Amino acid sequence: MAAFANTLGSPSVEGGDSAAGEHDVARAHRPLPVWRIVAWVVLAYICIQAILIVARNPNFGWDVVGEYLFHPNILQGLTVTLGLSVVAMFLGVLFGLLVAVMRMSPDRLLSGFAAGFLWFFRGVPLLVQLIFWYNMSTLFPEFQIAVPFGGPVLAAWETNTIISPLTAAIFGLALHEAAYMAEIIRGGLLSVDRGQVEASQAFGMSRGRALRRIILPQAMRSIVPPTGNQFISMVKATSLVSVIAMSDLLYSVQAIYNRNFEVISLLLVAVTWYLLIVSLLNVGQGFIERHYGRSERGPVGGKADAEEAAQ
Amino acid sequence: MMMQTVQSPVVRILDVHKSFGSNEVLKGIDIEVTAGEVVTILGPSGSGKSTLLRCINMLEEIDSGAVFVDGEQMGFDLRDGRLHRLPDSVVRRQRRKIGMVFQHFALYPHMTALENVLEAPVGIHGRNRKEAREEALALLARIGLADKANFYPRQLSGGQQQRVAIARALAIRPRLILFDEPTSALDPELVGEVLETMRGLADEGLTMIVVTHEISFAREAADRVIFMDGGVVVEEGPPDRVLNDPRNPRTRQFLNRVI
Numbered sequence: 001m002a003a004f005a006n007t008l009g010s011p012s013v014e015g016g017d018s019a020a021g022e023h024d025v026a027r028a029h030r031p032l033p034v035w036r037i038v039a040w041v042v043l044a045y046i047c048i049q050a051i052l053i054v055a056r057n058p059n060f061g062w063d064v065v066g067e068y069l070f071h072p073n074i075l076q077g078l079t080v081t082l083g084l085s086v087v088a089m090f091l092g093v094l095f096g097l098l099v100a101v102m103r104m105s106p107d108r109l110l111s112g113f114a115a116g117f118l119w120f121f122r123g124v125p126l127l128v129q130l131i132f133w134y135n136m137s138t139l140f141p142e143f144q145i146a147v148p149f150g151g152p153v154l155a156a157w158e159t160n161t162i163i164s165p166l167t168a169a170i171f172g173l174a175l176h177e178a179a180y181m182a183e184i185i186r187g188g189l190l191s192v193d194r195g196q197v198e199a200s201q202a203f204g205m206s207r208g209r210a211l212r213r214i215i216l217p218q219a220m221r222s223i224v225p226p227t228g229n230q231f232i233s234m235v236k237a238t239s240l241v242s243v244i245a246m247s248d249l250l251y252s253v254q255a256i257y258n259r260n261f262e263v264i265s266l267l268l269v270a271v272t273w274y275l276l277i278v279s280l281l282n283v284g285q286g287f288i289e290r291h292y293g294r295s296e297r298g299p300v301g302g303k304a305d306a307e308e309a310a311q
Numbered sequence: 312m313m314m315q316t317v318q319s320p321v322v323r324i325l326d327v328h329k330s331f332g333s334n335e336v337l338k339g340i341d342i343e344v345t346a347g348e349v350v351t352i353l354g355p356s357g358s359g360k361s362t363l364l365r366c367i368n369m370l371e372e373i374d375s376g377a378v379f380v381d382g383e384q385m386g387f388d389l390r391d392g393r394l395h396r397l398p399d400s401v402v403r404r405q406r407r408k409i410g411m412v413f414q415h416f417a418l419y420p421h422m423t424a425l426e427n428v429l430e431a432p433v434g435i436h437g438r439n440r441k442e443a444r445e446e447a448l449a450l451l452a453r454i455g456l457a458d459k460a461n462f463y464p465r466q467l468s469g470g471q472q473q474r475v476a477i478a479r480a481l482a483i484r485p486r487l488i489l490f491d492e493p494t495s496a497l498d499p500e501l502v503g504e505v506l507e508t509m510r511g512l513a514d515e516g517l518t519m520i521v522v523t524h525e526i527s528f529a530r531e532a533a534d535r536v537i538f539m540d541g542g543v544v545v546e547e548g549p550p551d552r553v554l555n556d557p558r559n560p561r562t563r564q565f566l567n568r569v570i
Contacts, residue, residue, distance in 0.1 A: 199417035202368055203431045203483065204407035206400075213434065217421045295421045295463040 061265035068256065068269050077252030078273055084248065085235045088170055092177025092234075093227070099182035100189060101211070114182070121179035127240055129176055133168035134244040169241040177234060184226045188219035220292040228285040232278050249273055319382070321346050321487050321518045322367060327376035329362055336362045338542035339376070344487075347516040351529040351550070354539035355565055360522045363539070364489050367520070368409045369402060381408060381486050407435060410480030410488040414495050416472045418464040424451060424475045425460040428482045436483060443482070450478040454508050470501030474508050481512075488512070490521040506532075526570055530554055538562045 018024035054060060068074055103114035121129070132139075137159040144156035192215050200210035242251035249270055257266040322344040329337040336359040344350050352360045365371040367378055369386050378385045386402055388395045397405075418427050428447040432438045451457050454474040464472050473493055480488050490509065494502045506528050513519060513532040523529065529536050529550050536553040538546045538561075546559040557563045
């Protein structure tokens, strides 16, 4: 390496100046980016004007927005929206992983079942699924656990005691999410090199361990970005549960503007919270992506090691 | 050189047949490898040599015949005169005695060199992490990569990656290591360092089966050369004899082309 550098680069290193002299591209003159500056000025002007117009318009009722932003009912609705999103997303990812693995199984029955699940839960609109879950008691008034093939009943509940608006909302959102997540996770698993599966097999690793230690961590790089999308969709999809009388953020907002008719201001309250949640999710997604992309960047040792690695 | 007192066969391959669809790749292979022996399998592409190697640790399932490693039949068990297929958990245990080095390294890209070497001994063989770590660092030092322990595979050259892959295979204290064209994916100037490492292992008395195109490795490090063509063993014997004085016309033709 050193010898190579000497034969090629010695005159320039000793002279302190490039052998290319005045042609050295490092000293090239950079032209003023006129059009970029113009574009910047125009865009900045438009943005500032837009903000001023909205802020100064009394019809938006910003004072009302400020009044209701931390209203107890709003915060209550916010917790429901957040809690429902997190729980439904968690169950959706978990169940989606299961369906994805089933879908990739060589066993026809397992993969067929998974395909049927996807077909149904992706095909039926979420709103309809929520209403179905909510009205489960009209379809199946009683829920029982019994020994198969006509055996004795071990336990029985009235469906209405199990299916509350909350459980209906969780079931509906989670199963719908699971169907979408299954395809995202399957895509991620397929993106991992076949040789990785073989290497783990050759060393006698169990399938579960290979999935957990070898395949999933590599698949995560392509699973995380669309999952971020799904999470954001989920936060907004929870607003659908207002139809089954769950008091989420949007429902609480509606309840208030039905009384005081400040529709726009209260919707702005909801928008503010939704945007805030989504911003936080974006930050979280960035952290997760950096975590799974660490093998693309420097070694654990730091910058000095990285330079050594580059040689 | 380690002395082998008992010359028991580590690998016994008996009349193995394997087809992919209508294409018969292995047409009745019989090979025995004794402990400490270094066997090199040569042959043109498509001769079935890689498939044979993958049949030994059951990455490919054979259609007929039998494979024994360390006296145990791979994947099957003879009880009361009937041959039973072994459950996956037992097959995994059988595979744990066999190390493997792949053509395209197949290092785990999300783990550092050290984590790659540690994964099997700690995670699969359940060895004490602290001891295994010291052993892994010693292995990395032995292949000359002690300073690269915390590097990810992507930050290493091809030759360095393949040497880490060899350390990974050694870390399970294998009875046998299978090498599947370990230098075929490397730039020519990186082949030497990998062959050097492999020659070191051969000298230490490790049992190795090496599928390769490197005639020089076969000549210098192998105890026996097996030449395969068209799914059968065409010729076998000590490297001097097979490489300098091939008796089969197909061996002669192949050697003329590659040397």
